[in-house]
Amino acid sequence: xxxxxxxLLSGLCLNLVFLCSAEEGLEFPNFDGKDRVMDINERNYKKxxxxxxxxCLFYHEPLPANKGLQKRFQMxxxxxxxxxxxxxxxxxxxxxxxxxxxVKVAKxxxxxxxxxxxxxxDDRVIEFDGELSADTLxxxxxxxxxxxxxxxxxxxxxxxxxxxxxxxxLIGYFKGEDSCYTFRDPGSEASERFQPYIKFFATFxxxxxxHLSLKMNEVNFYEPFMEEPAIVPGRPLSEIDIVEYVTxxxxxxxxxxxxxxxxxxxxxxxxxxxxxxxxxxxxxxxYEFLEILKDVARDNTNNPELSxxxxxxxxxxxxxxxxxxxxxxxxxxxxxxxxxxxxxxSVWLDMSxxxxxxxxxxxxxWIEDVLSGRVNTEDDDESADEPENPDSYITEDSDEIHxxxxxxNDDNYN
Amino acid sequence: xxxxxxxLLSGLCLNLVFLCSAEEGLEFPNFDGKDRVMDINERNYKKxxxxxxxxCLFYHEPLPANKGLQKRFQMxxxxxxxxxxxxxxxxxxxxxxxxxxxVKVAKxxxxxxxxxxxxxxDDRVIEFDGELSADTLxxxxxxxxxxxxxxxxxxxxxxxxxxxxxxxxLIGYFKGEDSCYTFRDPGSEASERFQPYIKFFATFxxxxxxHLSLKMNEVNFYEPFMEEPAIVPGRPLSEIDIVEYVTxxxxxxxxxxxxxxxxxxxxxxxxxxxxxxxxxxxxxxxYEFLEILKDVARDNTNNPELSxxxxxxxxxxxxxxxxxxxxxxxxxxxxxxxxxxxxxxSVWLDMSxxxxxxxxxxxxxWIEDVLSGRVNTEDDDESADEPENPDSYITEDSDEIHxxxxxxNDDNYN
Numbered sequence: 027x028x029x030x031x032x033x034l035l036s037g038l039c040l041n042l043v044f045l046c047s048a049e050e051g052l053e054f055p056n057f058d059g060k061d062r063v064m065d066i067n068e069r070n071y072k073k074x075x076x077x078x079x080x081x082c083l084f085y086h087e088p089l090p091a092n093k094g095l096q097k098r099f100q101m102x103x104x105x106x107x108x109x110x111x112x113x114x115x116x117x118x119x120x121x122x123x124x125x126x127x128x129v130k131v132a133k134x135x136x137x138x139x140x141x142x143x144x145x146x147x148d149d150r151v152i153e154f155d156g157e158l159s160a161d162t163l164x165x166x167x168x169x170x171x172x173x174x175x176x177x178x179x180x181x182x183x184x185x186x187x188x189x190x191x192x193x194x195x196l197i198g199y200f201k202g203e204d205s206c207y208t209f210r211d212p213g214s215e216a217s218e219r220f221q222p223y224i225k226f227f228a229t230f231x232x233x234x235x236x237h238l239s240l241k242m243n244e245v246n247f248y249e250p251f252m253e254e255p256a257i258v259p260g261r262p263l264s265e266i267d268i269v270e271y272v273t274x275x276x277x278x279x280x281x282x283x284x285x286x287x288x289x290x291x292x293x294x295x296x297x298x299x300x301x302x303x304x305x306x307x308x309x310x311x312x313y314e315f316l317e318i319l320k321d322v323a324r325d326n327t328n329n330p331e332l333s334x335x336x337x338x339x340x341x342x343x344x345x346x347x348x349x350x351x352x353x354x355x356x357x358x359x360x361x362x363x364x365x366x367x368x369x370x371x372s373v374w375l376d377m378s379x380x381x382x383x384x385x386x387x388x389x390x391x392w393i394e395d396v397l398s399g400r401v402n403t404e405d406d407d408e409s410a411d412e413p414e415n416p417d418s419y420i421t422e423d424s425d426e427i428h429x430x431x432x433x434x435n436d437d438n439y440n
Numbered sequence: 441x442x443x444x445x446x447x448l449l450s451g452l453c454l455n456l457v458f459l460c461s462a463e464e465g466l467e468f469p470n471f472d473g474k475d476r477v478m479d480i481n482e483r484n485y486k487k488x489x490x491x492x493x494x495x496c497l498f499y500h501e502p503l504p505a506n507k508g509l510q511k512r513f514q515m516x517x518x519x520x521x522x523x524x525x526x527x528x529x530x531x532x533x534x535x536x537x538x539x540x541x542x543v544k545v546a547k548x549x550x551x552x553x554x555x556x557x558x559x560x561x562d563d564r565v566i567e568f569d570g571e572l573s574a575d576t577l578x579x580x581x582x583x584x585x586x587x588x589x590x591x592x593x594x595x596x597x598x599x600x601x602x603x604x605x606x607x608x609x610l611i612g613y614f615k616g617e618d619s620c621y622t623f624r625d626p627g628s629e630a631s632e633r634f635q636p637y638i639k640f641f642a643t644f645x646x647x648x649x650x651h652l653s654l655k656m657n658e659v660n661f662y663e664p665f666m667e668e669p670a671i672v673p674g675r676p677l678s679e680i681d682i683v684e685y686v687t688x689x690x691x692x693x694x695x696x697x698x699x700x701x702x703x704x705x706x707x708x709x710x711x712x713x714x715x716x717x718x719x720x721x722x723x724x725x726x727y728e729f730l731e732i733l734k735d736v737a738r739d740n741t742n743n744p745e746l747s748x749x750x751x752x753x754x755x756x757x758x759x760x761x762x763x764x765x766x767x768x769x770x771x772x773x774x775x776x777x778x779x780x781x782x783x784x785x786s787v788w789l790d791m792s793x794x795x796x797x798x799x800x801x802x803x804x805x806w807i808e809d810v811l812s813g814r815v816n817t818e819d820d821d822e823s824a825d826e827p828e829n830p831d832s833y834i835t836e837d838s839d840e841i842h843x844x845x846x847x848x849n850d851d852n853y854n
Contacts, residue, residue: 051714108758112761115764165757182724183727310601340579347526368464
């Protein structure tokens with residue numbers, strides 16, 4: 027695809043090259059123009075699979091006729107080229123599969139979602155359905171290269187493990203290398219099946235196990251933000267036991283949106299909607315609101331109908347003003363609302379006139395109203411025709427305010 | 441500068457547009473081709489200063505003759521254009537100042553460092569000397585727009601405050617809005633002087649003050665990673681007192697490299713070198729090493745000659761393999777070494793054959809050797825000529841190993 031590059035060569039990575047010439051040690055890579063991404067077809071795909079430790083295939087629509095879309099397409103290729111260049115020494119192959127020209131190859135490889143990137147590692151396929159930027163992609167691939175099971179050997183590492191409350195984590199206690207085969211046996215272990223989205227840990231250390239209340243051959247499952255883990259039933263566990271358990275419990279009551287799988291998370295909506303909470307963890311207000319949210323999630327962890335998506339605006343600077351515009355929100359403050367994923371229609375809990383944030387109980391009442399349908403994104407559309415209606419939610423179609431719960435909790439939110 | 445764009449229009453932001461068409465709510469902006477960045481000159485700079493809440497001026501070298509450098513220059517402009525587009529509703533102006541054509545304007549505005557971005561806010565100028573990517577720049581500017589002093593009102597917000605151990609923070613206890621004038625008085629307060637690099641907080645709450653051991657009108661200064669704050673001497677404090685104190689204590693014993701001011705940090709070397717520690721906080725090993733580093737920093741907080749730069753590779757995916765190559769390191773593991781900033785020559789403590797990380801005492805001994813010059817980046821260059829020398833550091837010029845301290849601590853590092 028050399029011909030596509032001619033107008034875009036060099037300088038994708040955007041840095042102050044002008045500046046840091048006097049000092050060395052922080053040089054961002056610039057695309058060197060060398061063509062590293064393969065055009066995958068029926069003749070070369072098997073060879074490519076064999077040749078690399080990892081093979082990344084971007085499954086894409088045919089090159090569009092529209093000039094603007096073509097540029098966009100070229101930028102995507104440029105991201106892949108830069109990623110390939112940065113990871114040149116890591117034995118990773120990169121290729122493009124055209125959903126029209128290469129339909130047979132795609133079928134053989136099991137590629138399904140156009141626009142996704144598929145990573146082949148040994149006998150597994152990992153789908154990357156996140157932000158396609160070089161930053162995110164490089165970090166993702168470096169994670170895939172790491173050992174899928176991390177050892178926890180001492181008290182300090184336990185502390186590190188306990189701090190990872192945003193992640194789905196499993197940890198098992200085993201006698202030694204041999205007996206944790208379901209975690210480690212290459213080619214068949216549960217850990218590799220979910221890498222890098224779900225983190226697997228193991229310990230052989232008695233005091234670590236004691237601290238975590240783990241019995242021999244037991245595996246604990248930590249849902250994000252929960253204080254207590256669940257014990258994966260069965261002992262010893264087979265790979266299938268673990269895979270089934272994780273698959274069933276994967277959608278957390280409170281889950282953080284991450285660049286590496288943001289589109290996958292967004293597609294996993296609950297009947298067409300998401301309950302979305304914006305909170306900057308670095309901000310005192312945001313932190314406080316997040317702690318309330320965690321309380322609510324802990325209280326409702328057994329409700330399969332509830333899954334709140336927490337977005338930290340700091341993680342998505344380029345989307346912040348888009349969200350503010352789309353949802354008519356001020357994201358310098360914490361917010362919670364319901365978003366319809368088909369049209370981005372939304373309704374938000376009014377916390378604007380209040381010095382205090384809602385309590386966990388008040389938030390639970392509101393969430394109950396969302397789940398029961400009393401609060402929804404359609405009602406406010408009607409209310410635009412009924413301007414006489416006094417309410418206590420801000421909606422993105424009007425600056426009017428909706429009732430929280432037919433009067434129940436008005437005092438707390440006005 | 442419309443003409444420069446013609447070949448680069450649309451599609452800077454790199455995302456899976458192909459994919460997320462079915463669902464809405466996560467749409468990354470694409471550059472719309474509209475020209476928003478001004479060409480600043482003697483005729484328009486005063487008007488521009490008056491017109492916007494914030495004015496961002498990129499001070500740059502003249503357009504280079506070299507084609508490759510020209511593309512790079514255009515990408516920089518594109519970053520500014522996309523940033524301007526994303527922040528369109530925030531009343532921020534963007535402009536370019538040519539260090540040759542606009543030499544008079546630059547002098548009048550006090551622009552000094554070519555390649556830096558200067559942000560004009562009221563009567564202040566803030567220099568941005570970080571990674572010039574749209575992500576980093578948007579986040580930085582949103583931070584500049586926030587209130588420079590955050591209030592801490594309750595126990596939960598104190599917890600949020602206490603968690604920010606990576607940041608330089610000041611917090612003052614005041615009777616009310618009026619008496620914290622040195623923090624708040626617009627146009628003259630210390631907080632704005634350092635925004636957004638140094639965080640300022642205030643509380644009017646007695647129990648918060650008690651928890652933080654703050655007396656009325658007292659201001660505490662928190663050095664990153666230290667357990668106890670220092671009291672800024674004087675009560676009540678003038679703006680100058682605070683500015684002088686912060687300026688004097690700004691360089692922390694352990695400081696984290698951040699995208700927003702990475703080049704500034706790197707330029708602030710200690711006699712041409714940096715002690716650099718790589719540690720992934722999310723990784724158990726990395727976390728453990730970081731805790732040891734913090735202990736060392738706490739023990740040596742009064743040594744003005746010591747400032748360790750901590751780099752979390754997760755924050756800089758595009759630089760990870762560059763560092764691995766330049767420094768001959770495996771960054772899946774924690775590392776510590778000395779880097780000469782003029783040529784990126786370096787020498788690293790060998791922790792590769794050891795199951796255990798060094799203790800704080802061992803690390804302190806090594807740091808003493810660095811500060812005394814016994815460990816330095818030049819010795820290993822000579823050692824290439826003396827291959828008979830057995831040693832215990834890995835250097836980037838050879839795979840040989842250097843003595844830690846003429847035998848003192850060999851056992852711990854081999």
